[in-house]
Amino acid sequence: MPPQRFREQFRQIQRSMPGVPLAMGPDDAGEFLYEKGVVLAREGEEAQIVEDTVRGHFRTLAAGAPDRVRRLGPAGNRSGVVRIQVSDPGEGDAGGDPAVAGALRALAAVEGRAGRRMITRNHVVHIAVNACPGDEPVPVARDARPNPAVAETDGEPGEDAARVLVVDTGLMHDYRSYPPLARTDGDAQVAECDDDGILQQYCGHGTFIAGLVAAVAPHTDITVSGALNDAGAVLEHEFGEKLFDAVEAGGWPDVLSVSAGTSNGRTDGLLGVDAFMRELRERRTLLVACAGNNGSATPFWPAAYADLPGYEDAVLSVGALRADGESGACFSNHGGWVKAYAPGERLTSALTGFETPVPYVYQHSTYDACRYGFDYACTCHHPRHMGMLSEDGASAKPDQVMFEGLAQWSGTSFATPVAAGMVVSHMAACGERDPRAARRRLLEAVDEFVDVRGAHKPALLPPTWRPVRVPAPTARP
Structure with a gap:
């Protein structure tokens, strides 16, 4: 997707989702959009594993960072996922989120042993003329x-x-x-x-x-x-x-x-x-x-x-x-x-x-x-x-x-x-x-x-x- 059009669409989508800081991924490549500072995990035992692993990962990197790791919103929805905050969404710019990338890397070994994915970005799902329009009417x-x-x-x-x-x-x-x-x-x-x-x-x-x-x-x-x-x-x-x-x-x-x-x-x-x-x-x-x-x-x-x-x-x-x-x-x-x-x-x-x-x-x-x-x-x-x-x-x-x-x-x-x-x-x-x-x-x-x-x-x-x-x-x- 050409960067110019993608960035235009990013600004448009950001305006439509006030209060939800977004980032481009992966690393400003303009392939998808996602919520800054937040990851998804399956509720229950897997969510706890994600929390503990990410908290331990950040404890080795920066003082105070583990305290930012917490669950957001109620559990029990039919989608079976929970949002986990891993950093302050207000930090940095829209060109990627190092904290979310770090959280994904921290779970890589655990996922390998489990044989299944346990963590993901919270992507923006959009109509197919939105972040990548064929054209306008x-x-x-x-x-x-x-x-x-x-x-x-x-x-x-x-x-x-x-x-x-x-x-x-x-x-x-x-x-x-x-x-x-x-x-x-x-x-x-x-x-x-x-x-x-x-x-x-x-x-x-x-x-x-x-x-x-x-x-x-x-x-x-x-x-x-x-x-x-x-x-x-x-x-x-x-x-x-x-x-x-x-x-x-x-x-x-x-x-x-x-x-x-x-x-x-x-x-x-x-x-x-x-x-x-x-x-x-x-x-x-x-x-x-x-x-x-x-x-x-x-x-x-x-x-x-x-x-x-x-x-x-x-x-x-x-x-x-x-x-x-x-x-x-x-x-x-x-x-x-x-x-x-x-x-x-x-x-x-x-x-x-x-x-x-x-x-x-x-x-x-x-x-x-x-x-x-x-x-x-x-x-x-x-x-x-x-x-x-x-x-x-x-x-x-x-x-x-x-x-x-x-x-x-x-x-x-x-x-x-x-x-x-x-x-x-x-x-x-x-x-x-x-x-x-x-x-x-x-x-x-x-x-x-x-x-x-x-x-x-x-x-x-x-x-x-x-x-x-x-x-x-x-x-x-």
């Missing part, structure tokens, strides 16, 4: 059609319609003005606009996703959980709890669509969602999760659970195809843990402004060329706009646009609901009640494949999706 003409277009179906959905739960930001207040979402239910988006009436960044993300599911699979019971309403970012220890809350509010769904996650520099998952993932494995629910937009092969969780033993049928990890469908989008994560790709660049779906047009000010400036080195007209540099958070924003006025219903947006965030819609559409067409069996048979029946960075991967292409071919942009004057 782009207005479309008032008479534009959604892409994928809404599939034609006969009659009304029956009581046996598949249930899709989207865990994301909430629904915009006027979402029912978009006919495909008339039957969708869920949480409302919190604080859509700022005090000046400007649409806030990432608002409409959950509505856009729900619109894509409804387009690909109209006969679907869609519910949107606003668990990620705080600018689409939560701490890892909260994420597992929010997932439990979301699935238990209306019962475990057929398909759980999650366009959020984080990398953590490891290949064995997230400690904060371990309890949820083990519960998921025992259910019939299929988790469809985004691969992330870092342009990296580093595992992005929870999507990368698709590559762990025991989760092969329970998780479908989805990368994004470029607008013309010829390969992976420049921003899409990739690697063996990404099991399928779906259209995810320049999709058109519902955003907001159906009742009254809503202004939006761009936060990030586009680049002069693809930031990942691709040579097609990707969203890194087309269409051009100037953003207020960018380094050159101080000398140039950021661009403002108006949204009037539909918008165009890019990211693995949006490839994910397309894939989820294809799974439930397959269920409806084949009379299949098991979403995991539908996933398996859908992938077995795929006759379209794409080469993504040397790997031959299945492409999930909805029949109503139209490739978008964009001419090469002219250089910025």
